[in-house]
Amino acid sequence: WCYKRECVPFGTRPEGVDGAWGSWSSWGECSRTCGGGVSSSVRHCDSPRPTIGGKYCLGERKRYRSCNTDDCPPGSQDFRELQCAEFDSVPFRGKYYTWKTYRGGELGLLGLSSSAASGQGGRNAETPSKDVCDTEGTAGSLPVAHCCCSSSQHVGCDRVLGSDSKEDKCRVCGGDGSSCETIEGVFNHSLPEGGYEEVIQIPKGSVHIDIRELNLSVNYLALRGDSGEYFINGKLSIDPPRRFDIAGTTFHYRRSPEEPESLEALGPTNITLFVMVLVRTEPQGIRYKFNAPVGRDGSSLYSWHYTPWTKCSVLCAGGSQIQSVVCRKLSDGSTVPNHFCSADTKVPERQRSCNTEPCPPAWAIGNWSECSRSCNEGVRTRSVFCKRKISASEEKTLDDASCSQPRPKMLEPCNNQTCPPEWVALDWSECTPSCGPGFRHRIVLCKSGDHSVTLPTSQCHEATKPPTSMRCNLRRCPPPRWVTGEWGECSAQCGLGQQRRSVQCLAHTGQPSMECVEALQPPGMQQCETKCESGPTDNPEECKDVNKVAYCPLVLKFKFCSRTYFRQMCCKTCQGH
Structure with missing residues (x-):
């Protein structure tokens, strides 16, 4: 039968x-x-994709x-304010x-600033219709009330029943708020893990302290x-959420699985405090707000x-970041x-x-080499490798298929302008003679720039020939050596x-020479013997001396x-x- 356009034996699967x-894709927009x-x-499960019942990627x-993570410029609208404004x-x-x-502690919806719409579409301030009862006096700047007989009677900050006196933002009863200044901001610096880091300094005499994580x-x-x-969460030991009597005021420490951690106090404090964070992971942002006295020590x-x-x-592949230290004014955070x-x-x-x-x-591309010719279209080359940087000191070379295609060019033409006439030398001849000092010779022609035509020698510079x-x-x-001939006939x-x-x-050329070593001269004469057919005789006619x-x-x-x-012989x- 057929499976995926191929014939396979019946029953095979x-x-x-x-x-x-x-591979992971590039990081998206922030x-x-x-x-x-x-x-x-x-990333996608596609290298390869699961097929024919194969398992999906885990x-x-x-x-x-x-x-x-850097702070937004001064005057930017807070992200949470934008979220709240969507419900307007x-x-x-x-x-x-x-x-x-x-930003309050235990006030529920009454901690929200609201305006009811008027009949003409405008918005006027409206006091929440629900009575407020807070027997512990922790309602912040909202009026303190006494609750009895299902009704509430207002008490001013001067403790006179029915008084309209209120504390200003500096906790001065009937004050105008000029004795303190509001210090607020968001601490969202990147910090090393495993220790305490300073968030903000709260000067002595500060009121309405509100510190909370954003997430x-x-x-x-x-x-x-x-x-x-x-005083809280020191020595790497974590305290349970509760109230702490610290620095002449009560701090409310809250932490739950559903809400970000927070610290609140009405103040005023009688010592200078430092808000710290015990870093276990990258901070998600810590918002702080408090009112500090304006007449405090300049330091x-x-x-x-x-x-x-x-x-x-x-x-x-591993870089570095620097965190510098600057001096800032606490009132506005300016450097x-x-x-x-x-x-x-x-x-x-x-x-x-x-x-x-x-x-x-990625492709690691080297520099172009010099052009092989100064004219008449030479070529230049460069190295192109597919590499992956693992760290600052480690780099791996991969197959070309691992990098994006097409591969960058490794060779390209260059200097395609026509060359002027030039001398062209042919190959050297053999050395003559074959041993000892001699000469080689060659032919040198004047050629056109593309070497296609032989020109008169006058068109090329003689000095460059x-x-x-x-x-x-x-x-x-x-x-030189001794050369001997064949031996002659025996004289007897x-x-x-x-x-x-x-x-x-x-000499090696066959010419006579006087430079042979005399001591090595072979002999030119030697003794020889000829076999006689009969012995000597006393016959005077046959007896004679050898002429030589x-x-x-x-x-x-x-x-x-x-x-x-x-x-x-004789x-x-x-x-x-």
Whole structure:
């Protein structure tokens, strides 16, 4: 039968293929331009896709990371305020309200600022219709009330029944709010994990303190005094949520699985406090707000603060970030010259690693080489490799298929302009002679720029003409040697005689030479013997001296005739002796 357009034996079914994750995509656009947003990256189960009942990939298909964690510019609308404003056009109990973020402690909906719509479409201030009862007096700036007989009677801050006196934002009864200033902001700096980090300094005499995390996290708020002792969540020990009597006021510490952690106090405080955070993971943002007295000691007006982490030096494979230290004015968070802060309390600059994940595969392209020709279209080359950077010191070379296609060019033409006439030299001849000093020769022509036409030599510069001959010496010539000829006939027709040959000193060229070693000269004459057919006879007609021998008289004189050889050579002379 057929399976996927192929014929297979009947009843056969190929085995299933389990899926595998492909590469992560690039990080997407950040959800916010400032104040901390989220970016995401996805991957798909397509390398390969699961087929024929194969298993789908296990693990996360989408991942997230924080981005744009720097503070928003001054004057920007808070993100939570934007969320609340979306409900301005939604009727609540038949009326429209201007909704603002709730920053109180235990007031429920009454902590929201609202305005009811008038009949003409305008909005006028409206007091919530529900009576407010708070027997513990922790309602902040809202009036304190006594509850009895199902009704409430208002009491002013001067404790006179029916009085309209109210505390101002500085907790001064009947005051105008000029004795303090509001300090608020969001701390969302990136911090190293595993220790305490300072969020904000709360000066002595501060009121209406509200510290809270913007989102749920595994970090913990902590509170310590100016002498270093911790009052809440100190010594890496986590306290349960409850009330703490600290610095002359009561702090409400709240922490639940459903709501972000918070610290609230009515104040005033009788010592300087420091809000800290015990870092377990990247902070999601901590909002602080309090009113500090304006007549306090000048040294407490300024403090050292860490700036936001710089951008990572690289996008992947391990870079670094720097967190500098600046002096800031507490009232508005503005940066001031360092001499306003105490040098004794300055904290050191921080550095940390970032973007440690390996880079995606990419083409590593080298520089172009010089052009092979200065004219008439040469070529230039460069190296192109598919590489993946794992860390600052490690890099892997991959197959070309791992990088995006097409592959960048490795070769391209260059200098395609026509060349002027030039000298073209042909190949060198063999060295002559074959040994010892000699010469090579070649032909040099004047050619057109493309070498297609031979031109008169006058069209090429004589000064640039290559040489047409050059000295050479392939090897040393062999030395002169003795050359001998064939031996001649023996001088004696019978018995002993002599034979001669030619001996010459010749150079390697065959020419006579006088440079042969005399001691090595071969002999030119040697003794020889011819076999006699019959012995010597005393017959005078047959006995005679050898013509070539001129020393027979000497043989006779020195009485050598008794010897067989001399008797044969000088037969006639020795006859009768």
